[in-house]
Structure formats: C-alpha cells, structure tokens
Amino acid sequence: MKTLPMFLNGEWIEAGDGATREIFNPSNNQMLAVVTDGGELETEFAIAHARRAFDEGPWPQMRAPERAGYLFKLADLIEKNADALAKIETRNSGKPLREAKFDVADATGCFRYYAGLVTKPLGQTYEVSDPVIQAMVVREPVGVCGQIIPWNYPLLMAAWKLAPGLAAGNCCILKPAETTPLTAIELFKLIAEAGFPPGAAQLVLGSGSTAGYALAASMDVDKIAFTGGTATGRKIMTAATGNIKKVTLELGGKSPCIVFADADFEVALEYAMFAIFAGQGEVCSAGSRLILDKKIADKFLARLAEASAGIVVGDGLDPKTEMGPLITPAHMEKVLGYIEAGRSEGAETICGGHRLTDGALAAGNFIAPTIFVKTQPEMKIVREEIFGPVLAVQLFASEEEAVSLANDTIYGLAAGVFTSDSGKGLRVLKKLRAGITWLNTYHPTFNEAPWGGYKQSGIGRELGTFGLDAYLETKQININLAPARLGWFRSAG
Ligand code: NAD
Numbered sequence: 001m002k003t004l005p006m007f008l009n010g011e012w013i014e015a016g017d018g019a020t021r022e023i024f025n026p027s028n029n030q031m032l033a034v035v036t037d038g039g040e041l042e043t044e045f046a047i048a049h050a051r052r053a054f055d056e057g058p059w060p061q062m063r064a065p066e067r068a069g070y071l072f073k074l075a076d077l078i079e080k081n082a083d084a085l086a087k088i089e090t091r092n093s094g095k096p097l098r099e100a101k102f103d104v105a106d107a108t109g110c111f112r113y114y115a116g117l118v119t120k121p122l123g124q125t126y127e128v129s130d131p132v133i134q135a136m137v138v139r140e141p142v143g144v145c146g147q148i149i150p151w152n153y154p155l156l157m158a159a160w161k162l163a164p165g166l167a168a169g170n171c172c173i174l175k176p177a178e179t180t181p182l183t184a185i186e187l188f189k190l191i192a193e194a195g196f197p198p199g200a201a202q203l204v205l206g207s208g209s210t211a212g213y214a215l216a217a218s219m220d221v222d223k224i225a226f227t228g229g230t231a232t233g234r235k236i237m238t239a240a241t242g243n244i245k246k247v248t249l250e251l252g253g254k255s256p257c258i259v260f261a262d263a264d265f266e267v268a269l270e271y272a273m274f275a276i277f278a279g280q281g282e283v284c285s286a287g288s289r290l291i292l293d294k295k296i297a298d299k300f301l302a303r304l305a306e307a308s309a310g311i312v313v314g315d316g317l318d319p320k321t322e323m324g325p326l327i328t329p330a331h332m333e334k335v336l337g338y339i340e341a342g343r344s345e346g347a348e349t350i351c352g353g354h355r356l357t358d359g360a361l362a363a364g365n366f367i368a369p370t371i372f373v374k375t376q377p378e379m380k381i382v383r384e385e386i387f388g389p390v391l392a393v394q395l396f397a398s399e400e401e402a403v404s405l406a407n408d409t410i411y412g413l414a415a416g417v418f419t420s421d422s423g424k425g426l427r428v429l430k431k432l433r434a435g436i437t438w439l440n441t442y443h444p445t446f447n448e449a450p451w452g453g454y455k456q457s458g459i460g461r462e463l464g465t466f467g468l469d470a471y472l473e474t475k476q477i478n479i480n481l482a483p484a485r486l487g488w489f490r491s492a493g
C-alpha cells in the first residue's frame with residue numbers, strides 16, 4: 001500500500017525518518033490506508049515555510065477579493081468531489097453516509113461564506129477629540145496559525161479552521177487527528193489544484209504529542225486554534241504561553257436537553273434521540289443529559305427507550321444505517337467503562353448498555369444506544385463527557401430545578417429547551433450558561449452563527465463574523481492632518 005504523504009510548502013512529502021501510521025475503518029477495523037507520520041522536525045519545517053510565506057509571500061499581501069477567488073475555487077472543487085469525499089469520511093470516521101454528506105455540504109458552504117465575508121467592510125473610523133487627528137482601525141491577519149482538529153468531524157473541522165484563517169490572509173498549518181487524516185489529505189489535493197501559493201496552507205500529519213505540541217509551543221506560530229478534548233486544550237494553552245500566542249479553544253461538553261411537559265411530545269422525543277445519538281454521540285455539542293419534566297417522565301421514557309432500541313446501527317456505508325461505530329476499539333472500551341461505572345454507581349439502563357456483536361457488527365466498534373435513568377448529579381455518567389451513545393436522564397419538578405440541573409456542569413457548550421411556551425423557553429435559555437442554545441430544536445449549526453462555549457468548553461468563537469475576527473489583528477492608525485511642532489520640550493527648540 002502506497003504511503004500517503006503530507007503537504008508542506010506546496011509539495012507532497014513523507015516524514016524524514018520514514019515513519020508511517022495505519023488508518024482503519026471503525027466499522028470492521030480493517031486497514032484503509034497507510035499515511036506518513038511526521039514529528040517535530042516536519043512541523044518545524046512547515047512552520048519555517050509558513051513564516052517565510054507570511055513575512056515575504058504573496059498570500060497576506062494579496063487583496064481580499066483575490067484571496068476570496070481561491071476560496072471560491074476550492075469550494076467548487078469540494079462540491080465537485082462531494083460524493084467521493086463523503087464516502088471517504090464515512091469509511092474513516094464511521095459516521096453514516098447521510099451525515100458525511102451534510103458535513104461535505106457544510107464545509108463547502110464554510111469556504112464560500114468566508115470568501116464572501118472577507119470582502120465586506122472590516123475597519124472603522126473614529127471622530128476623536130483632537131481636531132487634527134483622523135483615527136481609524138484596520139484589520140490585518142494574525143500571522144502563522146497552527147490548527148489542530150479532532151476525529152469526529154475531520155473534513156468539517158478542517159473547513160472551520162482553514163476557511164476563516166485563509167480568508168483573513170494567514171498562513172495556516174493544519175494537523176488532523178491521528179486516526180482520521182484521509183479527507184484532510186483529499187482536501188489538500190484540492191487546495192493544490194486550486195493553486196494556493198506555497199506555504200499559505202500546509203498539512204502536517206503526526207501525533208498530538210509531537211507534531212501538535214510543536215505547533216502549540218513554537219515561538220514562530222502566532223495563533224493556535226484547537227478543537228478537541230478539554231484536557232488537551234489545557235496542555236495546548238500552557239504550551240502556547242511561551243510567545244503569548246493568540247489561542248482559541250473549542251472543547252468538550254456535557255450539554256443538557258431540557259424537555260418540559262408542555263412540549264410537543266413527538267417533536268421533543270425525536271430531538272432528544274437526535275441530540276445524543278446523531279454522530280453516535282461523538283459530538284462535542286451532544287445532548288448527553290436529558291433534563292426531563294417529572295410530569296411526563298414515565299410515558300416519555302417508555303417511548304424513548306423503545307424508539308432508541310429501534311435505531312439501526314451498522315456500517316455507515318449501508319443506506320439503512322442510522323448510527324455508526326465508535327472511532328477505535330480503545331474509545332469503545334472507554335465508553336463501555338463509563339457504562340460499567342454508571343451501573344456500579346446505581347444508575348439503571350432502560351435501553352442498550354452493551355456492545356453490539358451480532359454478525360458483521362462483531363468486527364467493528366459498535367455500542368447500542370444507551371439510556372440511563374435513576375441518575376444522581378454526582379455520578380460520573382452525569383458529570384463527565386463520555387463521547388459516545390450514552391444518555392443520562394435527570395428529572396425535574398420546577399423550572400428553577402431544570403435550570404439548576406442544566407447548569408450544574410463544568411462545561412457550557414450547548415443546550416436545548418423544548419416547550420410550547422415561548423416566553424418560558426426564552427427565559428430558560430437566557431439563564432443557561434452555554435454558548436450555543438436551541439429552542440424546540442437541537443443541533444442545527446450555521447456558518448453564519450458563532451460556535452463556542454462558556455466555562456471549560458473553550459475560549460473564543462468559530463464561524464460567523466466572530467470566527468473571522470479570531471483570525472484578525474486590530475491596528476489603530478492615527479493620522480495627523482496638520483503636522484505642527486508640539487512645543488512639549490523647550491530643548492527641542
Ligand atoms: P483530543 O484532544 O485527544 O485530540 C484533538 C487533537 O489534538 C488531535 O489532532 C490530537 O492529535 C491533538 N493533540 C493531542 N494531544 C496534543 C498535545 N499535547 N498538543 C497538541 N495537540 C495535541 O480530542 P479527540 O479525542 O480527537 O476529540 C474528541 C474531543 O474533541 C471531545 O472532547 C470533544 O468534545 C471535542 N470536540 C469539541 C468540538 C467543539 O467545537 N467544541 C468539536 C469537536 C470535538
């Protein structure tokens with residue numbers, strides 16, 4: 001099998017020491033590809049080229065409409081290759097094909113959105129108290145940006161990072177997760193085809209502790225943008241202190257989905273399932289805690305358990321599949337460990353709670369959709385991000401209790417509320433300490449709207465105008481319209 005290379009300074013290159021990594025399909029754990037495995041050396045090489053490309057190269061100096069042209073071209077190429085990209089994403093990440101298709105369309109939209117946005121007004125002018133000063137603000141690219149992404153949305157996360165970073169004129173170095181580099185490699189083939197100048201966008205393949213850490217710690221990287229676990233985010237933040245890098249972090253969550261008794265029963269039921277079981281629960285904003293009104297608990301949970309048990313789990317390429325496998329056998333074991341912990345702490349499953357091994361499923365990393373009831377707020381399954389298809393149900397008797405349970409977490413990424421009383425819905429949403437909130441829906445995400453968390457779910461926002469802002473410096477310019485002696489120092493004459 002030919003080793004797939006990384007993309008450094010406009011060239012396809014393999015790691016100097018010949019190191020490689022095998023890439024697997026989580027539906028059957030068969031090998032899909034062999035990729036080169038870069039380390040500190042290759043990352044330093046990429047950083048040096050990005051530095052030169054930023055300090056001397058054409059990309060940051062290029063006018064915004066011209067840069068936008070490259071992004072539009074890339075978006076067209078992604079669209080042209082959408083079917084192939086979606087299939088590769090499904091094979092590598094396990095997610096059902098219909099989800100992978102959404103991701104590819106979203107990634108296309110993300111490049112188009114930022115191509116358009118960067119040509120819109122960006123600066124400001126001020127009328128200040130000094131009558132001879134014209135004050136203004138211009139926005140400039142931050143510089144060399146290291147972008148480190150996780151395995152759950154490999155192509156989409158690459159787009160969320162590269163689109164605003166490149167649109168703003170930065171030179172970007174992307175490092176995908178170790179397990180899911182395949183769509184990033186395809187994306188960089190399209191970047192090469194679109195003709196981006198060398199060093200504007202580079203792809204480093206390697207582990208987090210070597211290549212990722214080198215990006216975070218480098219004195220020549222001006223900004224680090226990271227999506228991944230909170231523990232890794234903490235390490236990256238610490239590594240970034242050397243040169244006081246700009247840092248944006250999109251981290252984990254334990255997001256609540258609150259269902260009031262007056263909600264449309266059928267709508268709330270399906271969204272409660274979608275909130276946790278879409279993406280097999282490997283979603284940072286997953287609604288992994290169902291905060292449910294006691295008044296409807298019996299009926300709601302009976303239906304929820306029955307419908308969740310009916311979810312078709314299987315290979316993502318099978319059109320019947322509604323939920324795929326977990327990313328690796330090790331991650332599956334971690335999720336099974338949480339299920340075990342839930343039971344030993346006294347919670348009870350009303351659905352799932354085990355690995356699926358019937359027929360072809362035995363070869364993959366499949367876990368049945370799992371729902372825990374009789375939970376207590378201090379249990380691990382209520383407090384920690386599981387990142388799998390495991391839902392913890394918490395019951396409430398009043399609006400205040402619902403809010404208090406929902407906010408009782410170190411995280412603050414997302415939250416959903418279901419009620420037919422829109423006043424109550426908005427009242428509750430405003431009390432929730434979370435960056436992304438939904439009323440009578442769950443999970444819709446838009447390139448136009450900011451994405452990011454409160455508390456330990458991160459720092460900064462991606463997407464929307466906020467996402468571009470995070471890749472721009474702000475420069476104040478003051479122009480003296482009538483230069484004259486200041487008369488401050490007598491010795492100056
Ligand atoms: P992870 O933190 O283990 O890895 C993410 C990336 O960081 C990978 O590319 C990895 O190689 C790299 N990395 C690991 N250690 C590093 C280090 N010491 N220095 C630099 N880079 C390092 O996360 P994961 O397991 O791949 O992804 C799952 C996590 O991502 C979950 O916690 C999830 O909530 C989070 N996530 C958050 C969002 C969001 O928008 N908030 C989106 C998707 C995923």
